Amino acid sequence: MRGRQPSPWGSPEVFRTLVHQAGLTVGSLSAASAWSVFGSFSRVEFDVPREPDSDGLLYQFGIYDFSGEPRFHFDLTRQFGVA
Template sequence: MTRRLSMDQAVELLERELAPGQRALDDLVTEDLWLAFLRFSQRLFDVPDAPDADGLLFQYGTHAFDGPPAFTLDLTRQFEISDGEGDHGHYVQVHCELKYGVTPALKALGSFDSWFFHDAGDDLEVWAQGLTQRVAWATIHKLKPNEIRVYQEQV
């Protein structure tokens, strides 16, 4: 039987995957960070036995949530948290947020999101490959983010 990890370890594990070894974090390009997120995405966590309890979200767009407009690629893992009776309580999301300056090429990409759920019977590699075959990937995969932020929030 495979040992499942505690959701409390998720941020630390993602940060460890992002640790660049011989390269400085600010030398990494989008593709390096995406591959690290995919390694993190393959780890099994102890989640409730409920549909969509462990999901991945790939989303991007130009936003000005907490400052000047920025093109943001948000790689998110979402875990369901159950209450004491085993019913849905809330979700916890672990984000790897990549921010870039706004250029005409990035702004032209608009916004996009795609979900993957581990229990849905889909293949993670097929989902990931589909995302990297999008036209947007050709624009962003070699870019260096201006900012990389890893954080957790309750939603």
């Protein structure tokens, strides 16, 4: 991604673009390919306030039974501060 820094509000589209550039679809992502694309996504500079904690990468994992059956979940998140 080159040029002007995108707005955090456009981050879902930026992620989808990176998925497409990797030759994938969001529905076809495996844990390994999602991790790889998320690594690329983490290097995109967004137009956020120049303050501490205004752009963060978060993850969580564990075994949860959201669907009624215990399954492993791995969640990747990019959190932005907006003015």
